[in-house]
Amino acid sequence: MTTRGFTGRQRTPDTTGRIPPGQSETHDFPVLSAGPTPHIRTEEWSFTLKVGPKPVKCWNWAEFNALPQTDVTGDIHCVTQWSKLDTAWRGVSIDDVLAAAALTPPTKFTLVHSFDGYSTNVPTADLIGGKAMVALRYAGEPLAAEHGGPARLLVPHLYFWKSAKWVNGLQFTAQDEAGFWELRGYHMYGDPWREQRFSGD
């Protein structure tokens, strides 16, 4: 349906082929979260791997920062319809996290947990093979609290709510368990190229 009288301001078509359907490019870095920004001191920071309810490995900030770090530059896509290109991150890949724990992914499903009680589900296959990291730095600087610092998950090929801010652990689960937004109507997988915004999309 054409909207009477609407022409649109932006007539710059996406020449990069990197903007998924229904998204537009932003040069800002908008902040969206369900609650206040927690300010987590690195002295109280920790990261825990769990298999089901059982913790199998835990790192403090210094230990985690001593793991091999990787640089990644790529595009991110928020379900609120902005995309940001060429974002530069540094952190520990999930492959390296698992290697440091000598853990082979035990299940096909992962629930990502955060300090503020947030959670989100990501298939394990989408976290390994260089697809995801625990990001510690953005654009050369320590990650700001409002963007998820000290550390956030980075799964850039899925909508950005999957890249949990203030991450404090991964839990391997036997079933695909919905996280915070997934319980509230958002998509279980969240592929921006298939516009999987809401349940049923």
Next chain:
Amino acid sequence: MTETESAIPAGSAALRWQRATITQILARTPGIRSYLLSLPEPMSFRAGQHVDVRLTAPDGYQARRSYSIASAPEAGGAIELVIERLGGGEVSPFFHEVAAVGDAIELRGPIGGHFIWSAPSGGPLILVGSGSGVVPLMCMIRHRAAQRSTAPALLLFSAKTWDDVIFRDELLALDAADNGFELVLALTRDGIRRAGDYSRRVDAAMMRGVLARVASQPRYVFVCGSNPFVESASQGLIDAGIAAALIRTERYGG
């Protein structure tokens, strides 16, 4: 962030786009108007939810925006969206300069399952908003009134001036009706006209003063506005003793 209020059950049918019709346009403040939209398929929603609006140009180009619903779920018929004219935008200038009564607008919803309140959930309910961030809070206030809820509710509304207070007359009337609802204004560029209002930006001292007006510990706290406003208001509430986990936020501009 412990309570799950699933607004859209997992596995439900896709949210369908529907063709709404503008039935009324109301000036709310110099830069803000309400658009009442009648829906071919009535929408059952919860106070605080939003809809996505989609505009399509003749060449197929589409622009989408999310707008909170201002009208109560009980209102029936049309839903009310509040649109502020933003410089450099493409959707809000369309609504302010082109859209007219009778025009068809595509939308889908309701969306959102966290920033919501229902009368049976009770109170006290603390609502903190700035500018058009008051819209989802207004929906909760209207829902509370429609349900004749006795849950204590307080709205701390930050606006630049007295004339920028969206829904001012309706809020003043609800406040005067003394039914457990209290309105507190924080005017950032204007003097106060009512006892108990403030003539400054929100801060922790203001939050302490506002919370003292509510008899018991808040059960729900909702904060909505621009990201800087939400950050400072939330921090003020935390400094005033509200648990971070109790505070639900919605930020626009993102």
